[in-house]
Amino acid sequence: MSQDAAAVNDEPLLVLANVESAYGPIRAIRGVSLKVQRGQIATVLGSNGAGKTTILKTISGIIDPRKGQVLFQGQDITARDPAEIVRRGLSHVPEGREVFPLLSVRDNLLMGAYTRSDRDAVASDMETVFAYFPILRERAGQDAGLLSGGQQQMLAISRALMARPELILLDEPSLGLSPKLTKEIFEIVVRINRERGTTILLVEQNANMALNAADYGYVLENGRIVMEDSCERLREKDDIREFYLGMKDAGVRGERRWKKKKNWR
Numbered sequence: 539m540s541q542d543a544a545a546v547n548d549e550p551l552l553v554l555a556n557v558e559s560a561y562g563p564i565r566a567i568r569g570v571s572l573k574v575q576r577g578q579i580a581t582v583l584g585s586n587g588a589g590k591t592t593i594l595k596t597i598s599g600i601i602d603p604r605k606g607q608v609l610f611q612g613q614d615i616t617a618r619d620p621a622e623i624v625r626r627g628l629s630h631v632p633e634g635r636e637v638f639p640l641l642s643v644r645d646n647l648l649m650g651a652y653t654r655s656d657r658d659a660v661a662s663d664m665e666t667v668f669a670y671f672p673i674l675r676e677r678a679g680q681d682a683g684l685l686s687g688g689q690q691q692m693l694a695i696s697r698a699l700m701a702r703p704e705l706i707l708l709d710e711p712s713l714g715l716s717p718k719l720t721k722e723i724f725e726i727v728v729r730i731n732r733e734r735g736t737t738i739l740l741v742e743q744n745a746n747m748a749l750n751a752a753d754y755g756y757v758l759e760n761g762r763i764v765m766e767d768s769c770e771r772l773r774e775k776d777d778i779r780e781f782y783l784g785m786k787d788a789g790v791r792g793e794r795r796w797k798k799k800k801n802w803r
């Protein structure tokens with residue numbers, strides 16, 4: 539491989555540089571910079587209102603940022619039309635799934651492929667998602683609104699896959715699901731990454747699941763990234779163990795750290 543080709547392959551698939559997005563006077567994310575390497579699962583951890591969903595909406599063009607840049611495959615996609623961003627290979631699984639309740643499961647899946655004209659490949663991709671989530675095959679003719687919450691999450695992920703994306707943005711897949719179902723869905727997300735090579739950016743409050751599934755993680759607080767590292771190292775950090783993994787007695791300083799003000803630096 540030439541040096542140039544190597545350089546292209548090393549380039550992150552997604553880059554956010556100093557992105558700021560607001561809702562009127564509310565600055566929801568402030569100067570967020572992050573990178574997602576091709577083939578990785580990256581995660582952004584943060585509690586309610588930290589700005590996780592805002593990051594994903596800004597990447598997929600639903601919200602236009604006030605400042606900063608979003609680069610996908612080396613190209614500037616900042617504030618582009620969401621449909622164009624999907625065509626470029628970036629699919630978004632929104633918070634709360636948002637399936638089309640009055641359409642059948644099959645038609646929801648076809649909606650995910652609306653940017654494609656390769657019909658045979660679409661049919662074979664539908665077989666692939668049925669292999670990941672067999673329940674969707676059983677329910678293919680049923681209205682999506684009749685699925686359980688977990689099944690709707692499976693459908694939302696599958697609908698994103700139907701666009702054959704390079705990158706999937708996944709907004710809190712664990713929301714409202716039992717621990718068992720959450721585990722099942724995370725296992726399939728990891729399989730999709732490993733088997734199809736799909737890069738994934740996952741935002742989650744469930745740090746335990748996210749840190750086990752992902753390769754690299756960012757911690758978001760009040761709209762700012764306050765920490766980043768490999769998930770392996772993040773899992774060992776005292777602050778993460780105490781505040782995100784709920785391990786109160788973690789770390790050598792134990793008790794005393796509880797009394798201290800939360801401080802990430």
Ligand SMILES: Nc1ncnc2c1ncn2[C@@H]1O[C@H](COP(=O)(O)OP(=O)(O)OP(=O)(O)O)[C@@H](O)[C@H]1O
Nearest residue numbers: 561564566584585586587588589590591592593743
């Ligand atoms: N449509 C909106 N209008 C006004 N403010 C909003 C809107 N959506 C989000 N916000 C505010 O922006 C901030 C970030 O919200 P965001 O939804 O990105 O957080 P989040 O990390 O996804 O939270 P959660 O885990 O609860 O989903 C919050 O203060 C929120 O109140």
Ligand SMILES: [Mg+2]
Nearest residue numbers: 590591592633
């Ligand atoms: Mg959210």
